[in-house]
Amino acid sequence: MPRVVVKPEVCIGCHLCEVWCVVAHSRSKNILKAFLYETPRPVPRVVVEENLPFTLPVHCRHCSEPSCVEACISGALYRDPLTGRVEHDAGRCVGCYSCVMACPYGAVVMDEVNRKIARCDLCKEMGEPTCVKQCPNRALVYQDSFTS
Amino acid sequence: MFSHLLPEFLVERRSDRCIKCRVCERQCPNGVHHYDTELDLMFSDESPCVGCQRCVVFCPTNALSVYPHPTTYRPNASWTREKLQDLKKQAETGGVILTGSGNDKPYRIYWDHLVLNASQVTNPSIDPLREPMELRTYLGRKPDTLEVEVCGDKVSITSRLSPNVPVETPILFSAMSYGAISYQAFVSLAMAAKEFGTLFNTGEGGLPREMREKFGQNAIVQCASGRFGVDPEYLNSAAVVEIKIGQGAKPGIGGHLPGEKVAANIALTRMIPEGTDALSPAPQHDIYSIEDLSMLIYALKEATNYEKPVSVKIAAVHNVAAIASGIVRAGADIVAIDGLRGGTGAAPKAIRDNVGIPIELALAAVDRRLREEGIRHKCSIIAASGVRCSADVIKAIALGADAVYIGSAALVAMGCTLCQKCYTGKCAWGICTQDPYLTRRLNPEIASQRLVNLLRGWSHEIKEMLGGMGINAIESLRGNREHLRGVGLEGWELDVLGVKGAGE
Structure with a gap:
């Protein structure tokens, strides 16, 4: 599956992946504008789980049999058979959060301001995911190994 | 209070x-x-x-x-x-006020008062990008005479040769033990040494078993006063065995790794119980004379079947030349000298800042003494302390070193900023700490690459400077003080260095 793979042994828990995820999903793509002047500020789609000293960024796994897609009541979540990615059509999302409860990894984030969900879209339009590019310790690796 | x-x-x-x-x-x-x-x-x-x-x-x-x-x-x-x-x-x-890193006091840095020569008109300079340039250095004792036997087209050496270890660049990583630095930092040094074809030094904390097969041939293993982790397998896994007598940052002082740093794997490597303090006595208690040192040198040679050079590392102190002469006569194949600005993980500040002599003077004095006594070829000299750039390396070689040790420079390459708080065990850069939350900050994949880049950059620069002097092998520069001139130095300093003043 195309996905961001984490190397927990070198994850330093800096949460910079969350910061840059917000920037990547902002309108301006500028860190200062995104955080200080854009409202509403986008929610980060990656969440760093902590049980110190262990830290683990959790991204959408783009599962081959995604529970979130099964749970989706509106058809907003679907799996693209060509790319292997789980996609989210925000226009159809009704904010029921069924997928949040269904995801076994806790990788679906609630965007309460917009009453929608947010999950890792692998920065589709930007080539390599921003969190992977910005990770200071190379703890995140983009694996684009999907074959349909 | x-x-x-x-x-x-x-x-x-x-x-x-x-x-x-x-x-x-x-x-x-x-x-x-x-x-x-x-x-x-x-x-x-x-x-x-x-x-x-x-x-x-x-x-x-x-x-x-x-x-x-x-x-x-x-x-x-x-x-x-x-x-x-x-x-x-x-x-x-x-x-006692503790500190880390090296002496930061404004003692004269002789590297900055020495300038290098270059070829102009009367001899051609060499372009290292177009012509071969040799940095490979062999560490170990060289024979008194070289006898060869010519048999038809074949030439063979009949003299008995001592074991020599080749390094691809005359820059080695100084002794920094696993325990003092994190496993990640230790492995990074080993990975970089292996990739570049040089040596790292285990320090006195042993060599973790899982690293022996992969990195042993790039390791200098230390046998220090605490004898941590020393057994025949450890000695035989290495390229060079080093007896540590002293350290530039704290001559005459032992070491103390607090028990809280002695985690399971460190305890296993050091062969001490988990959580106990690792105390290195100030002297080696079986070495109170040159004769005693000779016994240990030969015990180690015996244990390694005379297949590995044995190095003796001392701190640069007042009569370093005479001590070095004794060390060579005791049978050492390599003499490592650590000067006033050598680093440490922890030392009393009073000692770090006031004991020892600058490496430049010590190195020149040792090289000259050994030449005068006709025993310079019997050992390689490794100079250590405060080597900050490729120019320092090349000046050390012109003053008589075979190679240099870099410790602080290697740590800085990995992330260290010389904040001098190594002794607190809270290194924010994941180097001098055993806290698992902090050690993971050092990704060996990245850190080793930074070290290799450093070695590559310095080696290129050394080649450029050698070429400028019209020399195509580092061997030809060793102890060649004609390529150095002093600027702003007093007469006695020039005499000790054996260098002429600029313009002379």
Whole structure:
């Protein structure tokens, strides 16, 4: 599956992946504008789980049999058979959060301001995911190994 | 007791840039930064700040600046701020002032008073990008005479040769033990040494078993006063065995790795119980004379079947030349000399800043003494302490070194900022700590690459400088003081260095 793979042994828990995820999903793509002047500020789609000293960024796994897609009541979540990615059509999302409860990894984030969900879209339009590019310790690796 | 100490650093946060992402708070092991959820504000308490610059580098919006605190006592050339602060610290604690890294006092740095030669008109310089340039160095004892036998087209050497170890560049990593530095830092040094074809030094903390097969041939293993982790398998896994007599940062002083740092794998490697203090006595208690040293050298040679060069590392002290001569006569194949500015993980500040002599003078004195006695070929000399750049390396070689050890420079390449707080075990860069939350900050894949890049860059520069002098092999520069001139040095200094003044 195309996905961001984490190397927990070198994850330093800096949460910079969350910061840059917000920037990547902002309108301006500028860190200062995104955080200080854009409202509403986008929610980060990656969440760093902590049980110190262990830290683990959790991204959408783009599962081959995604529970979130099964749970989706509106058809907003679907799996693209060509790319292997789980996609989210925000226009159809009704904010029921069924997928949040269904995801076994806790990788679906609630965007309460917009009453929608947010999950890792692998920065589709930007080539390599921003969190992977910005990770200071190379703890995140983009694996684009999907074959349909 | 109410503390009279002034903060060392000032932390400045630009509110127009701070996005309250809390990266600084998470990166600081000293608790300088703090996020207040109630007020949605970041606060900084600079008193515990050590100036390691981790937060500054990691701040994604460059909102932070950390610089020496401007608060000062009345300026006084004798009673400096540092002297007053140390004095107050001792008045409050009654303890010895500890510090890390190398001597930071303004002793003359002779590297900066030596200039190199270059070819002009009368001899051609060499372009290392177009012509071969040899940096490979062989460490070990060379034969007194070289006898060869010619048999038709075949030439063979009949003299008995001592074991020699080749390195692709005359730059080795200094002794930094696993325990003093993190496993990640230790492995990074080993990986870089292997990739570049040079050597790293295990220090006195042993070589973890799982590393022996892969990295042994790039390891100098130490046998120090604590004898931690020494067994025949350890000795035989290495390329070189080194007896550590002294360390430049703390000549005459032993070591003390606190029990809280002795985790399971460190205990296993050092062969001591987990959680116990690892105490290295000041002297090696079986070496009270050159004759005793000779016994240990030959015991180690015996244990390694005379297949590995044995090195003896000493701190540069007043009569270093005579001591080095004794060491060579005792049977050592390599003499490593660690000077006044050598680094450490922990040392009493009074010792670090006041004991020993500069490596440049010690190196020149040892090289000259061994030449005068006709025994220079019997050993290789490794110079250590305060080698900061390729020019320092090449000047050391012109002063008589076969190779240099770099410790601080290697650590800086990995991330160290010489904040001198190694002894606290809270290294924010994951180097000098055993805290699993901090050690993972050093990714060996990245750190080893940084080290290899450093070696590559320096080696290129050394080749350029050699080419400029019209020399195509580092061998031809060794001890060749004609390629050095002193600038701003006094007569006695030039005499000790064996170097002419510029213009002479």
